[in-house]
Amino acid sequence: MVTAGVGAGGALAVGADEAPASPARNPAPGGPPAEQFHGTHQSGIATPQQRYAYFAAFDLEVGDPKGKRLSTERIATNFQHLMERWSGAAERLMRGRPAGPLPVNRPGAPADSGVADGLPPSRLTLTFGLGPELFDTIGRQEQRPRHLRELPAFSTDQLQPAWSGGQLFVQICGDDPQSISHAFRALRGRAPGLARLRWSQQGFLGRFGDATPRNLFGHKDGTANPRAGTAAFDDAVWVSGPDEPSWFTGGTYLVFRKIRMDLPKWDTSTALQQDQSIGRRRDTGAPLSGGHEFTPPDFGRTGPDGEPVIPPDSHLALVRDIPMLRRSYNYDYAFQARAEPAGEHDHHGADRPGHSHDDPLHDHAGTGHDTYDTGVLFCAYLRDPGDFIRAQQKMAAADRLNAFIQHTGSAIFAIPRAVQPGRHLAAALFPQR
């Protein structure tokens, strides 16, 4: 199954081929140390959250250039080739080195795009995942993680196929968007012939320092997260135990949701409506039952009217006690995002709720820019996606926030554990025989 070419390439790709023709990049001195590609768990999960993120999903090529269907064995070999290329490039990029020559480069072409020359790694992390369909495509159904299936439909979903799914996933995080753009280009340039880009997303976080970052509702987002390095974190995030395939030990699941916020509607609702939708005060992040940001909410506390001060249909009341790491990013594409297929778009355009000409914050100029696409790229890392599904079903049924949000994209991935030098990601799916 494993061809000689793959084996040799694997040995070469991971850290060994420091592209001789490429001049060493010259990172500026100072700054935090580089994050590590090799180890137990992939970086970019327990890593303190960086300020920018580039997310992308790819699908494996299943046909040759003439359109003939490739054999499952050939697709599996291609998958391993891509993992070798990506593992090698990721390891170099995270150290602030050139990515190395593209596989399609002509003689004389530079070994790297050079756009990050002189930039430090800026805590760059590259994190890779595998979608449910991949295991069928590469003929490894028996190795599929136990909970890796497409999420069920939720009653409030308004998903666009163009923002959903994918066989391969890349999360690129860092504190410098130019390093991130550089890394994405290096990965993408290694995919042709093996995989095609399906979708991409970009997000940011304000420089909140040690404080919990705010989302575009102005609320703190991530207050209830477990702290990296604690048993609670490890229990919530990392897969272990006999109910999962052994290759997946030390991995995790990622639930990714593109959630558009109806900011014009939000901005013209009252502060009380907003806080009651969340269940917390916007200014301090404290639960409406009192205290400070980290005071446990008191769902039994009632107000003068006898009603709970934290509404039972508030977001806080519905999603409490779900063991997961939320590592979300804000996005603000203004009018850039036009990924809805043209037909869909034309059909729903001006008639979509909240997008009429009368809506004071939905203004058009006849240029075709009629989608105001801003919100949150929700990322939940967790050991059991069933916990997310149960919470999302409760939210879909009752959450007051539903009046202000639309889930427009969705995907789930298995995030393999990290590897040691000389191995490529997910190599354990293909044991040497």
Added chain:
Amino acid sequence: MVTAGVGAGGALAVGADEAPASPARNPAPGGPPAEQFHGTHQSGIATPQQRYAYFAAFDLEVGDPKGKRLSTERIATNFQHLMERWSGAAERLMRGRPAGPLPVNRPGAPADSGVADGLPPSRLTLTFGLGPELFDTIGRQEQRPRHLRELPAFSTDQLQPAWSGGQLFVQICGDDPQSISHAFRALRGRAPGLARLRWSQQGFLGRFGDATPRNLFGHKDGTANPRAGTAAFDDAVWVSGPDEPSWFTGGTYLVFRKIRMDLPKWDTSTALQQDQSIGRRRDTGAPLSGGHEFTPPDFGRTGPDGEPVIPPDSHLALVRDIPMLRRSYNYDYAFQARAEPAGEHDHHGADRPGHSHDDPLHDHAGTGHDTYDTGVLFCAYLRDPGDFIRAQQKMAAADRLNAFIQHTGSAIFAIPRAVQPGRHLAAALFPQR
């Protein structure tokens, strides 16, 4: 012409109405001091370039909600209202204060979106401009700056109307994208009924410190810029003298071009082809005639073949000695940018040069994401746009870079001088009589 309402609003809007209901934001201590809204020249031009930029163009509303054409006098009054609102909000935002209540807010709505609560100003600047058509729309043709007309068509243009033109312009720069998103939302929320968004763009620069930033070709971009505070800078940038309307003294022109880079083609060309297209070495930024980044190019120097080592059709040879400040940003929308009108898009989609399925870096997954939109948001501030036009005509005729770039958007704006407290931007267009 100036109504009592406008006059009173003007006095209130600029710095005086510190929205009583809005809690003071609590900027984190430390960080650079806030940039100044008031003064001689608008900030965001001589300001050392920040790391992020959000550009947007608006058009004034010319009809009432029922579609009836407004009088020129009414449109001019609306324009002044908007300048009052924007001037007041900009002054507060640049100090790290809440923007103040939206004009459309309901009772009980918060005075600010809160998304920047706790964030320092991060060198936020808001810079405003006026497009050629504006002066007709508000009946001030006689006040139009002498060089403010739409740029001529260049032979290499591939402009999209959706990315071009505009009566009003906003440039929001800063070191924190969340502060920038906050500021854009505050400006946009003040436009309904007065103006409509026409287009928006977002860019970034890597954290290159004191070094010249690199563009997505990997080359240093801005080496020849005049230094702020020098006579060369002032001569190149600021309008003065009797050949311009007096209200425009201390202003400047902005030429804005959205330039898409064909990175797949660039990445598979040779290092020699790349350097000869630019006229400089990628690694050091030195001209091909030798020396270091800031060594003057020697266009007479020839190589062993008798040809000039800096090709006469290189970018450097064609654009030398143009007095302007280039303050450009890189952009990488991946597949987000779909602003081409659907009809155009469907028509040109897969047949557009460089976008075929065979192109190794232009891969599709059947999701409608078939535009790889990455390049530079070219911003030139200069006293005489004629200098840009002459250079662009030479470039369109001969520049080797044309093989790797497409100009897909274009606009020109007059950037008024700054104002003193109590006045709104462009108030000098409406002298009190």
